[in-house]
Amino acid sequence: MAIVAVGQMTSTASMAHNLKQCQLLVKKAVKAGAKALFLPEASDWISSSPQETLSLVKPVTESPFVLGLQAEAKREKLPIHVGIHEPGSDPQKVKNTVVWIDENGEITQRYQKIHLFDVEIKDGPVLKESNSVEPGTKILPPFQTPVGKVASTICFDLRFPEITLALKRQGAEIITFPSAFTVPTGKDHWEILLRARAIETQCYVIAAAQVGKHNEMRTSYGHSMIVDPWGRILADVGGKEDEPEIATATIDRELLKKIKTEMPLLRRTDVYPEV
């Protein structure tokens, strides 16, 4: 049994401001007795243009945001899972990644978002993530942590059950979706997708989300959530842009085992292909 914390915030283009918000979330997580803190996609910044993003991006070893969070993790002995940007192999592009910073402040895992958010919704969001982001090409195998076996995905990946089913097959216990969901898609899809992923994988789902107004062009839906392997919502931070907030829940290894034993989801790979 371990307590986990999910953190919600409103990143802007100021890395210093965003680090301050994360430091507050670390403080709250430590106070709540959490053994790991999960932060949103693009916690380091949300910009208003690809040009701005390119002007901000730095390798992790030179990013004041990442270095600052590593120091927090080390000081508090608190692992942190956080969404950031990293330089792409093409100098005109960045990587949208999530890293695991362990309790010693070391980056020990890294996943690069594989599905990019390119949408043109009438009267809704028009976003072309692939203009500035280079897609990842690999699933990161679930990794052991003090709170259980964690599997990383990012935001729009949530809509592709293939990745989460693959992670389930590789032994995931906790599937994470650090996100910055738009308001129109969030209000109709966010909760149902998170609960569906939890139910079909029989895993805990931890989804840290950006909330509120980042700039003139971007607003996020919020509702950071922790869902149990039966699909029940254990925590929901809500949709208000206030001061950075956390919610916590307890990861129960026995419940993971119980649900898998009581309702084995045996695949018919003789009928359809295994993903």
Ligand SMILES: O=C(O)CNC(=O)[C@H](CS)NC(=O)CCC(=O)C(=O)O
């Ligand atoms: O731009 C950054 O720096 C951070 N990245 C994001 O905010 C990404 C790409 S624009 N957002 C999403 O994937 C939202 C998905 C979504 O809202 C849905 O699937 O409905």
